């Protein structure tokens with residue numbers, strides 16, 4: 031894959047992503063406290079002996095006392111890594127780690143990758159079968175055909191937990207979902223469509239089997255491999271292929287495609303040529319699913335057939351037909367009912383659930399992120415992988431089918447409650463952040479980096495540009511180009527650079543700033559000096575004059591200094607106090623803390639404003655706000671002289687009649703711990719607070735920084751809220767990816 035091949039990132043960025051910090055993409059963290067001698071005695075010897083004995087007496091107890099029930103192994107021998115071929119077990123590890131994190135990200139399934147270094151079928155099967163006690167399910171991945179069929183069959187017979195070859199069945203489920211919808215749009219019936227499948231390996235055979243099980247006729251399917259059409263009488267085909275051999279005199283892919291309605295590509299990059307699709311039926315359906323490079327690029331297919339419905343396996347084109355839409359949710363449903371297997375009924379239920387979802391109205395957040403009004407149509411036949419509804423709908427459909435087909439050993443009684451639990455499993459912040467990135471990609475904004483002489487800032491600018499997330503506007507001296515080159519950028523001149531020493535914009539900038547500051551004690555030459563020498567002033571004036579949509583700074587100066595510089599150029603929003611919010615993002619919760627950066631002793635009115643504004647940000651990020659005004663005191667105990675502003679803020683919100691929950695004053699343990707909160711039955715919070723409004727800057731800033739340095743959760747921010755223009759002051763210790771996140775949040779209007 032060369033730099034030109036991907037338009038979202040370069041090879042260098044892909045390698046850096048994998049090597050930066052802790053190499054690879056996964057780590058294992060303990061789910062129980064491990065702090066004290068007592069914790070250790072419970073977690074390990076002697077405490078651990080108790081569950082050991084219980085499990086020895088009753089194997090099903092393993093689901094109660096260990097992680098088995100939510101743990102899936104992603105296992106490969108690396109013989110068919112994506113469409114890259116047989117590159118061995120070790121080389122497959124990045125893909126398998128990737129699948130493991132997708133399990134977690136999309137369906138909260140814990141997963142570990144296991145690479146098994148053998149091409150010997152029996153050795154592989156023995157190795158995997160012996161692992162049964164460890165896992166709740168086995169996801170086989172990137173094992174080439176025909177060995178994958180033998181391996182899967184043998185493991186399904188030997189193991190009493192779900193064994194699922196993702197490239198076969200995960201792919202087949204998504205292909206079936208996409209095909210159902212593409213046929214609906216083109217008014218075709220499954221029992222009439224003529225299908226050509228290119229590739230006759232794991233994915234291709236399984237897709238063929240599933241679409242036939244759903245109604246596509248045997249005689250209407252032609253399968254091709256590199257030799258051409260698999261027809262009856264052809265030598266050298268295996269038993270899985272010969273089951274689909276057609277009675278036909280067509281021999282090549284070109285001949286097979288003559289008049290065909292559907293092309294399903296599960297072969298290799300570039301296998302489909304534009305001239306081959308010209309001969310397909312009207313409104314052809316073309317799924318080019320080889321990864322990472324499809325059988326044909328959509329732009330080539332579109333040029334040859336403007337009337338086609340086109341899908342690929344990639345995320346950077348519409349209609350991503352990729353098994354990531356399936357395997358996390360299929361396993362979620364199977365694990366939740368403790369299914370002994372994943373059968374055809376469960377696969378077909380998943381395919382219909384995914385297809386149905388694409389036909390429903392698209393939620394606002396998904397539509398906004400993609401920059402279009404997504405509604406069912408040729409460019410939207412299948413939901414986007416980030417669609418938060420997948421988590422609720424697909425596992426529920428799979429679980430129901432498992433129960434109906436008799437393979438669920440722990441049926442679910444209350445499906446509504448189950449769906450609610452599924453909704454709660456994922457932290458909406460993760461979806462919102464993902465969607466914010468997608469939104470930035472769909473509508474890239476111009477982001478001013480005021481401190482472009484800093485390496486970390488340049489790395490953020492490179493990531494923003496190469497990731498297609500925005501257009502960096504750099505402020506710095508001309509040697510910034512040399513620095514970009516040193517960081518591996520081949521054509522630094524493509525970056526917009528503003529140097530105050532030679533920028534033609536300077537006279538206009540001086541005019542603008544002098545106009546603002548002449549009655550605030552500044553001479554014209556003071557203003558000229560500020561524009562020429564102060565990068566924050568220069569960057570902020572660029573923002574004011576419309577040369578960027580958002581600005582990021584903060585790496586070289588303290589927050590207070592930077593804020594002072596910015597306020598000379600940019601006003602707060604009328605009637606608002608600017609302030610800072612830190613986000614603590616955990617696996618299933620987010621806590622917003624404010625004001626962590628600006629106001630030393632906010633008045634009651636200001637605290638109420640901060641609460642209202644932070645509640646809006648929380649809502650924008652998918653959380654129903656529950657605001658706690660924090661103090662050392664809870665409802666008057668102990669009494670103290672600093673409580674008036676906090677009580678006043680509660681009174682201000684009462685008078686304003688706001689539509690979110692708030693309460694105070696209260697100590698943090700009361701705000702966050704339901705058992706403590708229960709001591710105050712009159713308190714108006716229906717659950718633990720997720721917006722913590724601090725009484726003053728000291729406590730707020732100290733808490734946020736302590737949590738950033740010591741806390742287990744991810745920290746985002748501070749996000750500066752309440753300025754007239756989107757400007758963000760990053761912590762001086764920010765990494766490049768933290769700067770990119772702030773840039774995306776600022777430019778996308780989430781941090782405001």
Ligand SMILES: NC(=O)C1=CN([C@@H]2O[C@H](COP(=O)(O)OP(=O)(O)OC[C@H]3O[C@@H](n4cnc5c(N)ncnc54)[C@H](OP(=O)(O)O)[C@@H]3O)[C@@H](O)[C@H]2O)C=CC1
Pocket residue numbers: 109110111112113114172173174175196197198201228229230231232233234254255256257295296297298299301319320321322342343351352353354
């Ligand atoms: N979008 C998605 O979700 C998924 C996509 N895929 C993609 O499908 C492809 C196949 O994967 P998988 O089935 O696991 O691999 P296998 O190794 O099991 O099968 C590969 C098949 O592709 C055939 N093939 C290779 N090159 C060509 C060609 N130029 N023309 C026709 N046939 C060709 C091979 O035929 P021969 O025997 O003649 O070499 C073989 O039948 C990969 O590109 C993979 O990335 C797979 C799973 C999911």
Ligand SMILES: CC(=O)C(=O)O
Pocket residue numbers: 111112113172196197320321343352353354
């Ligand atoms: C998506 C996938 O599993 C593959 O291309 O192999």
Ligand SMILES: [Mg+2]
Pocket residue numbers: 112171172196197
């Ligand atoms: Mg695969």
